[in-house]
Amino acid sequence: MTSQTLRPNRDLREDIKAYWSLRAETFDTQPGHEIFSEEERAAWHALLRRHLGEGNGRQALDLACGTAVVSHLLDDLGFAxxxxxxxxxxxxxxxxxxxxxxxxxxxxxxxxxxxxxPDDSYDAVTNRHLVWTLVDPLACFQEWKRVLKPGGKVLIIDGDFVNPSTFTRLIATLKSWFERKKAVPQTGGSSHNLPKDMMATHREILSQVHFRNGARAEAVCALLAEAGFTDITIDTDLKAIHRTQRKHFSLLKGLERATQHRYAICAVKPGA
Incomplete structure (x- = not known):
């Protein structure tokens, strides 16, 4: 075993916290993180409505909210x-x-x-790009179920950023070649465009989290079921969001993003 493998989770979690603290400075400048058009905002609203409906004053907990992009979208829809x-x-x-x-x-x-x-205190729990970083996702899912009211929903927006498709690998290769030739400018929205030291930290963290081999939707759903959630659905129809984001990426970066395994998973706490 390597010394990395033997590191306690507490240290890894502190590394993750420090990493995202550093990322905060430029987070809102990157397409795919912040929202840069009303068209994209409308596409996100449609996704949230599809799974959670209108807020109507219901309580929502936005976990790993970052700079509050999803929090504001939920607020737009009338959630508290x-x-x-x-x-x-x-x-x-x-x-x-x-x-x-x-x-x-x-x-x-x-x-x-x-x-x-408190127990049974929220109608919805949301998170975006959190699950792939979790040390113990089952414990997290059990915690989210605890704070949800009976009949409440969790909405996970995430993806497998470790295992690209053949088409995505081809696009990434072409993108890398063009960037080396200075034909395509580097754009934000990806860990691959970080400084080398932060890239190294990103790789080190990724090597130790639960989904180090990729957060496939089916694996996430299996853990949600184990945690006691029901009515679990996988939604991979994120085309409207990707289409609006593409305007802020290079052509190859936009195609790469659209072909990644990205998804929204909605699940229900039973007992309503």
């Missing part, structure tokens, strides 16, 4: 939103954004695996 993250630099930007937009969104620092929120 609590955003939680454990990286204070992300929360600073989230709070500033809410102040600038006049939004009444509650933000606090917390751990998605141990939220410290």
């Amino acid at each position: 939103v609590t955003g939680m993250d454990w990286a204070e630099p992300m929360l600073e930007r989230a709070r500033a954004k809410a102040r600038d937009r006049g939004r009444q969104i509650r933000f606090y620092m917390g751990d998605a695996e141990r939220t410290m929120e």
